[in-house]
Amino acid sequence: MTSIASNLQIDSTRLWDTIHETAKFGLTAKGGVRRLTLGPEDKQVRDWFRAACEAAGLQVHVDGLGSMFALRKGRDMSKLPVGLGSHLDTQPTGGKFDGVLGTLAALEVVRTLNDAGIETETPLCIVNWTNEEGSRFAPAMMGSAAYVGDFTTENILGRKDAEGVSVAEALDGIGYRGQESVGAQKLGAFIELHIEQGPILEAEAKTIGVVDHGQGIIWYDGRITGFESHAGSTPMPLRRDALAALSEIVLAVERIARELGPNAVGTVGEAVIAKPSRNVIPGEIAFTVDCRSNDDTVMDALDKNLRLAAAEIGRRRNVEVTIDLVWRKAPTHFDKTLVDAVETATRELGYSNRRITSGAGHDSCNLNTAIPAAMIFVPCKDGVSHNELEDATQPDCTAGANVLLHTVLSLAGVASK
């Protein structure tokens, strides 16, 4: 690598300004962003992004599900491009960084290379994946899922939002149903920079998370049927209290995840009493459980221990407990060579770092099933994401973009002059 390349740093101010410039597309009163996929604000940011990429000399093309690919030529065009990017859609009350950082840092990487006059050996391809968030259309990470063949394009085009608008109609409505077949733009690798969306890096004062795993996920729908009765006239020993049973299950989920930790989490996120009243013992409750681990063996143990605990609680309390599996997704083991490349770039740049598991799902988790992929995390304030309060510091975003730059350079190589 040339010394120019090895000392190269992205333009921190330009990256930061770009992040805040695009935040105007869907900016909320509280300083967050509401940019639902394929809506008018998504069209605005896509138009902006296309123009910015073209201004940087990239050739932009769009696939049949709206995912945008901005190609920067390499010296050897027979090689598959190194992909970098993320997504520009947000949660209904999302923040300025989730997805945006990774996409705009990819743009900043290209701008930096342009400014330094660096050509890479392998071409680069910035990607803005359609509908990572899943807030308007299910499933989340739709564009990358179809890209790797988990769904057909037709299947995804027919998905409808809550108002009955299909993905096809929404794409046509903003003019982003591209000509290119989904999956046609081959990539040799994909690197995604993202905020952590968790509190670990901040708690440990680390600048960079070298993401080596994505958690596997198990989702359950649960239901407890006890007996609704009068809070005043039903003695404690004669109760079949569904909320008391749920309470034991919530604490069991917590205990099981702790016992199988540190690479296990378990959460009861929803719990709805059927006919709540302050003087009625809850008779029926619906609830959800979310269990995650980066280790298949631990996932099996989470599943088994949850079911055993729920059954024991139900028997002992004489209430019916059902735990139905809704979805199970295997853990992601990110490509070892790419993870090592991220770690090496991080060390060479001198940033404090640690290996980390992604708790959230990402397009890179989908991509890793078909091509080598890896991720770079930077801290976010209080671990908060999917929230208008989502925040990250300029130095951390800059550090993440620099790691992205040097990881990409190490993978794509600098063309000899």
Add this chain to the structure above:
Amino acid sequence: MTSIASNLQIDSTRLWDTIHETAKFGLTAKGGVRRLTLGPEDKQVRDWFRAACEAAGLQVHVDGLGSMFALRKGRDMSKLPVGLGSHLDTQPTGGKFDGVLGTLAALEVVRTLNDAGIETETPLCIVNWTNEEGSRFAPAMMGSAAYVGDFTTENILGRKDAEGVSVAEALDGIGYRGQESVGAQKLGAFIELHIEQGPILEAEAKTIGVVDHGQGIIWYDGRITGFESHAGSTPMPLRRDALAALSEIVLAVERIARELGPNAVGTVGEAVIAKPSRNVIPGEIAFTVDCRSNDDTVMDALDKNLRLAAAEIGRRRNVEVTIDLVWRKAPTHFDKTLVDAVETATRELGYSNRRITSGAGHDSCNLNTAIPAAMIFVPCKDGVSHNELEDATQPDCTAGANVLLHTVLSLAGVASK
């Protein structure tokens, strides 16, 4: 007492038929009753009740809040009448027995005395209290509360239902705003037959509950503020999970009530997660607590132990827990002489029985603050009430009415021929 009087039994078939005849006013498809206070069905049953009382020779008058008083003369009209009755309004999806049994059994007592040609020494007065249930207008037990002076008539007349209709308008709408001042019809005592609305008598196979206490009630509104965060990316040790904290509180309420038992109950009836999502750790939950005991000392202990437990859980889990007192009502200690009279009548009739605390509130609890009052309970199926499935057997209802008859006779005395 004459031997006719001491052997007297009510007419079981007539009582049973009367209960089922009046159930047509608001009968639901599932066999329950929907007869909201001062609505059209309540007018129907009131008209029926007035006519039936007048047919039985009673003089019916109505107070300014619609409570109906049906007077049967005694030999000594200088004595205050013995009151008996209950209420004819129901819950929105109520049953055939709650309130109805006590009111129609009172009518049956008078019919039985009429048939036997028995005059009592003291006059009798059947009462149908307005709005015991409180489903349409707050507070519940409105008629009896105003009767004993807990509220002024004007205060109650101004209360509005969910549609903005006032009690005054509703009374005028069905023609049941009476001329008589509330409280003007003095009573020397009040005896109320009611279904238990709990499972104790059925569980112990007792026919009659001799009600010696009404539970005191403490209602709390609680709130837990933890920190909403991502279910996947927040490690177990860094969580501030509001639902896990609530779960400990629910189990603490259960434990505290058991430890202070058998005359203590505690219930978390409502629990609402602020923004529930299956992949978000609950950050905020509102909940309610209902604690009851028939013993003031135990009520104090329930209050103290709940607050201590909630504070400890909040501290340990680093979540904010607030427990606000909404309402506290002292226990009812029913009049000892009247309770003994109920017990004596029950024993002389040979019914299996036990002393029991009323878990629910009743008009008699209000009345007992001003005049001697007592209650008679009969079992209800599975302890279910405030439900269309509410059920009681004909033999049990008959037994309860017989106890009512003989308690009233013992209090009112049989006039010498």
